[in-house]
Amino acid sequence: MKNLLETIDLRKTYKIGKIEVEALQGVNLRIREGELVAVMGPSGCGKSTLMHLLGAMARPTAGKVLIDGDDIAGMNDGQLTEVRRNKIGFVFQKFNLLPTLTAGDNIAVARHIHGRGGPAHDQHLEEILQMLMIQDKMGRRPSELSGGEQQRVAIARSVANRPAILLADEPTGSLDTKNSEIVLNMFRELNRRFRQTIILVTHNPELVIYTDRLIEMRDGVIVSDNDPFPEDTESELAQPARSV
């Protein structure tokens, strides 16, 4: 399977006043195409920081983040933006829909930024909307939708451009049990039906049953990873880093 994401001795340090906080202290992982992975750990363990780095939202302090083979460490803002635009889809805990636009327009904005359009993509989008059961909600504003519906619109927006990787940060954090279940099943369905690579970042252990692989973090390092192909990962990680 093709490697989509790879981190090599990834480190991220934040400066808060005069204090330096090491959010990530040497993270090595590899995520392959079509995987549905959960990154779990308590608050402050560095999982959100890891998500921001995997999503090209921030640059590492040290180490490498290879997204589809390209190291983002040396990229400028424009290049990072391009990576996000073309390869990444985000789903957030607070949905993050644009409040002034309808659900349909929220999805259209992502497609507009991406520069996508045309009937082929419309068909793909139709399938997604149908699967997420929100095709009749497109004319509504976020304030007119339930939390579960908003999150499904956010999911539709995140995958409307067929990103290589879908990153979801606590996607059920603002939902009740029933809606959480629906949303998690949607992620699973997206993964199964479209071979969508998905990384779910969560502190909720119940979510793990929906994923194929669990990476546990604590204090900025990975403490366990039930990688189905661990030898492959280790042997490859032992090789010199791929140049970009």
Place this chain on the structure above:
Amino acid sequence: MNKKMIMAGLAARPVRTTVSILAVALEVTLILVVVGLTSGISYETGKRTEGVGADIMFQPPNSSLILAINNSTMPIALENKIKEVEGVKAVAPVQTLVNSSSGLEIIYGIDPQKFDAVTGGFIWHKGGYFKATDEIVVDDVYALAKKVTVGDQVEVLNHKFKVSGIIEHGKGARLFISQQTAQEMTGMVNRASMFYVKLNDPDQVNTVIGRMEKVFPTYGLRPLREYAKLMMSTSMPALDAFIETVVFVAVCIGVLVIFLSMYTTITERTREIGILRSLGGSKRFIIGLIFQESAVVCLIGIVLGVGSSFLLARLVQFIFPTLIVMITPDWILKASFFALVSGVIGSLYPSMKAAAQDPVEALAYE
């Protein structure tokens, strides 16, 4: 899609959007009405001065082109000296007074015989020249605006006058009183604000002015046609500083309001900017959105401002019928340009700030 986002953003904050549009409209209105009023008065004065029919305007040393702000006077006895200059046919001394209680009116204190000799006389609609010191001649525009006719009483500069005659407009001023009355009212006896000079041959203006300059080296000597042309042009040197100041103040208003509006917009919408950045929106895309939003505000403001300028011009003319507000296409274009420039300047920093926001921090903004 940009259009939809911009319109939705503007509609979501109706009060701020309305205030911003009104501020731009105010900027445009301020420029158009003040410039229009200034140009209108200047143009009208120039046209009426040209209508006097004289060839040379003779003014005291260091006097202003704008008669309304001219306080200098000179001895009336100069009249005879001017007459002695070769080529001069007639000379009419004029004492000017300014009435600003209802608009801006220039009143001429004249000697009827001398004034007629230079101008060729008035076209009378009714009545005739003043026979007493408390009589006044008004032009038809004034009579219509004030709804007065011969025999009616008008109050000018706290003096009550009886209308003795109504003339066709376009001969220097709208109101004429006797030279003696004017001198009494100003307290400047045997003095004149200017002389209108008629020549035997109008084509010899420059030659005669050359002769006059030798006799009166420090006095203001201007060919009347040149003076009228200057007054009627849109770029009158004497008014340029005033107009530039008005434009500067108006642009400052526009810049500050757009800046404030856009700055609060981007602060309120920090999270939205973070969302757009997470979707792959570039810095240029964010800057473009802010600029386009500001441009929409400016364009609506411009349309509203131009419309309200015409309305205000009508209102001014309704209240002060003798005033003219000239809203010209070139100034509409200039005012629109200034409004757009203020929009660009006002949204420059906010858009840069928006684009420079860290996507992670922007998404965490509450």
